[in-house]
Amino acid sequence: MSATLQSYIGGEWRNGVRTGQDISPANPGEVVAEVSMGDAALAATAVEAARAAFPAWRAMAAPARGEILRKAAELLDQRAEAVGRDLTREEGKTLAEGIGETRRAVQILRYFAGQTLEPDGETYPSNSPITFLYARREPIGVVAAITPWNFPIAIPAWKIAPALAYGNTVVWKPAEIVPLTAVHFLQALVDAGLPKGVLNLVLGKGSEVGKVLTTHEAVDAITFTGSNPVGRALQAEAIQHGKKVQLELGGKNPAVVLADANLDHAAEHVARGAFLSAGQKCTATSRVIVEQSVLRDFQDRLVALIEGWKLGDPLDAATRVGPVVSQDQMETVTGYLDAGAKEGGRVLTGGTRATNLGDGYYIQPTVITDLRKDSRVAREEIFGPVAAIIPAQSFDEAVKLANDTPFGLTSSLFTTDLSRALTFANDIHTGVVKINQESAGLEYQVPFGGMKESSSGSREQGKAAREFFTQWKTVYLDPSP
Numbered sequence: 466m467s468a469t470l471q472s473y474i475g476g477e478w479r480n481g482v483r484t485g486q487d488i489s490p491a492n493p494g495e496v497v498a499e500v501s502m503g504d505a506a507l508a509a510t511a512v513e514a515a516r517a518a519f520p521a522w523r524a525m526a527a528p529a530r531g532e533i534l535r536k537a538a539e540l541l542d543q544r545a546e547a548v549g550r551d552l553t554r555e556e557g558k559t560l561a562e563g564i565g566e567t568r569r570a571v572q573i574l575r576y577f578a579g580q581t582l583e584p585d586g587e588t589y590p591s592n593s594p595i596t597f598l599y600a601r602r603e604p605i606g607v608v609a610a611i612t613p614w615n616f617p618i619a620i621p622a623w624k625i626a627p628a629l630a631y632g633n634t635v636v637w638k639p640a641e642i643v644p645l646t647a648v649h650f651l652q653a654l655v656d657a658g659l660p661k662g663v664l665n666l667v668l669g670k671g672s673e674v675g676k677v678l679t680t681h682e683a684v685d686a687i688t689f690t691g692s693n694p695v696g697r698a699l700q701a702e703a704i705q706h707g708k709k710v711q712l713e714l715g716g717k718n719p720a721v722v723l724a725d726a727n728l729d730h731a732a733e734h735v736a737r738g739a740f741l742s743a744g745q746k747c748t749a750t751s752r753v754i755v756e757q758s759v760l761r762d763f764q765d766r767l768v769a770l771i772e773g774w775k776l777g778d779p780l781d782a783a784t785r786v787g788p789v790v791s792q793d794q795m796e797t798v799t800g801y802l803d804a805g806a807k808e809g810g811r812v813l814t815g816g817t818r819a820t821n822l823g824d825g826y827y828i829q830p831t832v833i834t835d836l837r838k839d840s841r842v843a844r845e846e847i848f849g850p851v852a853a854i855i856p857a858q859s860f861d862e863a864v865k866l867a868n869d870t871p872f873g874l875t876s877s878l879f880t881t882d883l884s885r886a887l888t889f890a891n892d893i894h895t896g897v898v899k900i901n902q903e904s905a906g907l908e909y910q911v912p913f914g915g916m917k918e919s920s921s922g923s924r925e926q927g928k929a930a931r932e933f934f935t936q937w938k939t940v941y942l943d944p945s946p
């Protein structure tokens with residue numbers, strides 16, 4: 466790894482066209498790394514390298530591909546503390562979260578290494594007695610993976626590991642503000658023996674290199690996680706160019722607290738869902754719908770809990786909530802807090818940038834209530850440590866409010882009533898439902914993805930990943946007469 470972070474194309478580190486800086490959100494005066502930013506021409510070179518490497522990678526026996534992923538998992542596991550620390554330095558989530566996310570990437574690599582030993586097709590009874598009729602999953606070709614900053618190693622892992630395991634080659638464009646974590650993940654795969662050109666890393670701005678990745682004739686599929694406006698624009702363009710596209714987008718995830726719930730447990734899990742990683746999870750809780758009869762009681766517990774959480778340096782072991790990732794993100798969140806005040810919102814705790822923590826991008830965990838129904842704070846994805854409390858008169862009204870959003874990523878319900886739990890799981894329009902658990906926090910062996918505006922309808926992780934990263938080939942085989 467060189468002092469200035471570079472792109473990695475066809476097995477070589479490559480300079481871009483200008484230098485950028487990777488800034489610490491806890492201390493914006495600290496430059497975590499210098500970055501050589503690539504342009505569209507460099508991205509095209511990466512696509513060509515991936516195309517050239519595809520035939521040999523496709524031809525390699527799947528279990529041999531799996532062995533490389535397994536070795537990369539071992540290496541990343543050995544490096545997890547150092548990688549997690551760098552992740553925290555550039556992204557701002559707490560050290561425990563940074564190391565935990567790195568270990569999640571290790572588990573994902575191991576899981577997809579194992580998937581290379583699973584059956585890759587099906588046989589069918591043919592209407593002809595002599596025909597051996599089977600269908601087999603084959604790789605798609607060159608996959609462009611475009612990833613966000615908020616899970617800078619887990620999301621790349623759950624895209625790149627299955628793409629590689631199933632025999633595709635990859636061009637990866639991580640979010641420009643987390644290049645160091647990207648280089649660490651790539652390095653583990655390179656050190657594990659990944660052949661040249663199989664995984665290519667392009668460091669650069671989405672607006673500069675994105676178009677090549679979505680339109681180049683040698684790209685077969687695009688897997689994207691990020692914001693709705695970018696994702697939908699990219700989808701329209703990519704489909705026009707005949708690409709297979711997968712999008713995982715934003716959320717406005719509800720947690721419903723019923724009167725019969727264990728309120729301490731609900732408060733703990735709502736706080737975790739809303740404020741860990743400074744609320745910057747697509748699965749974060751941002752609407753808390755509470756049955757009126759326990760509203761005051763629940764609010765008091767939630768506020769008391771959060772006020773005991775330490776906001777501060779993410780490298781300090783006592784910290785529960787770190788900074789938001791960037792100045793832009795801080796301005797977006799404080800903009801929503803200002804809008805909330807204008808929309809009649811009453812702040813129960815937090816409500817502003819923390820001013821006692823230097824220049825870091827710290828926002829106090831905020832609980833806000835009494836918002837108008839059409840309030841932007843209650844309806845739009847904020848992506849910060851802000852939870853809106855919304856009262857409901859009944860279970861039925863709570864479900865209706867929970868579904869009253871264009872998004873449909875995750876949801877959670879707190880109750881001791883099994884019937885209501887099952888009804889909620891049935892009636893809620895989200896791709897993931899948690900009962901008596903926070904809305905965030907996923908396991909990697911099950912499908913993940915959203916409904917409605919939160920996704921393109923495909924699913925990631927678990928065996929579901931195969932759907933996107935492979936295509937069927939059906940073979941009719943008769944003996945020669």
Ligand code: NAD
Nearest residue numbers: 612613614639640671672675691692695713714715716747
């Ligand atoms: P973003 O849309 O700004 O960026 C995502 C990626 O797209 C980055 O790599 C960025 O550089 C790239 N990009 C930007 N413009 C592009 C263009 N014109 N062409 C191609 N690529 C371009 O999102 P973000 O701020 O990095 O991430 C936060 C968003 O991601 C939130 O909306 C969050 O909900 C969403 N998210 C969703 C999931 C999920 O699984 N559903 C998970 C994590 C984050």
